[in-house]
Amino acid sequence: MRSAGGWCAGTRVAATVVRTRPTPGEDPMTSTIDGPPESRSPGISRRSALRGLALGGATVAVAGTGLLSYRVYDSAVLDPGGGPAHEPWREWRDIPGPRGAVAAAVLAASPHNTQPWDFVVTGDGIDLYADPARGTGSVDPFDRERYVGLGCALENLVLGCGPRGLRPTPTLLPDGPGGLRVAHVGLAPAAPSTDPLHDVIDRRHTNRGPYRPVPVPPAALAALAGPGETGGNLQWIADPGPRAELGRLLVDAAEALCADEQQSLDNFAWFRAxxxxxxxxxxxxxxxxQGLGPLELGIAKLLPPYSRTAGDRFWIDRTRDVHTATAAAYGVITTATPDDRRAQLEAGRLLQRIHLRATAAGIALQHMNQVTERIDREASTGARATFAPRFAALLPPGAHPLLTFRVGYPVREARPTPRRSVAMVTR
Ligand SMILES: Cc1cc2nc3c(=O)[nH]c(=O)nc-3n(C[C@H](O)[C@H](O)[C@H](O)COP(=O)(O)O)c2cc1C
Structure with a gap:
């Protein structure tokens, strides 16, 4: 969640979420953390767990008022991942034909989980449309992330065809770069095929929890996007020095984004309380x-919703103490043409493939785009460029960063997030 200012939907995440940070200068990849796997989580220290339990006890004390039982019901503590909002994750495999390919598409990543798409199943294929109402405003002033999210959905759509006996032929921007129709996928009958990336579509989730303090071997990183890939250039930032520098940049960008009231408000608009x-x-x-442990998550769900500013604070802390502190490496997709809609769609397809390959390999991935969001915000308001030169210093000359993410081996699995159904997004 990008919380009230970030991606920490923990609008009500408690002060219980406090990490024991590595000491200054310590490399989280080589530091040792004692305790069984779950308590080893950098997301919760023993002291914070005790505070959490005390808080839980205090909450139980008000059970007699009926408040707790309402909160348990309202927050679905007893039924995580349940309800109609999660049905698309359970149903997609059994939906045949073109609608089944759309069912695969809706499970794709999208900025703030905006799901900025609409589909039309036609006589000869499927049209993918952008939904201009589903944007994040000042967070994405040039709509780059929206088009990347559409590219993610397109990749899942294409992957969803083979197992359903359909041969897809995608055409990007059939009405030109200004058209709302961003892709037409022609369909022809074919023998059903299997695809390992299709198989993990419902296991791919953005993992915002802590990652284990071990490196991802260079060969495993290289396998996530091989040399034959199109859709942008992928740079890995894994060496301790550049990795720490990008970590600082991400924390600074999170702080700047939260200090920018309009960006903070536009983030908050996508929070579900x-x-x-x-x-x-x-x-x-x-x-x-949000990648919280079971105890943290249960407590967070029972607390009253957080304010926007408290959520912003939570996101900044989480970015510093968990996301960047436990990143094994960062991936950056760069392009020479960051304003080109086709390049954005192709980068989205690449991003989705990388995430699916990571899922199949047991590698966790979290998108982290606050630096490019600040770069675009500074450009769109005519402010002095402060983030662009710092990011450029970490990249090859002439490479424009479009997408950033961290990878590592997860402490815990990520959970599914809500989705609109095929019927809700198909005209
Ligand atoms: C273009 C794009 C940008 C994103 N930026 C961020 C980000 O900066 N921080 C973050 O935590 N998640 C980010 N996400 C992940 C989305 O929030 C996530 O895909 C969405 O909430 C759905 O969750 P899921 O990926 O677990 O299915 C981004 C996703 C996309 C496609």
């Missing part, structure tokens, strides 16, 4: 997607 909200909208950022 409780289960009711989540089931009604079936989109946006939710607590289940």
């Amino acid at each position: 409780g289960n009711d909200d989540e089931q009604r909208h079936r989109d946006g950022l939710v607590l289940d997607g």
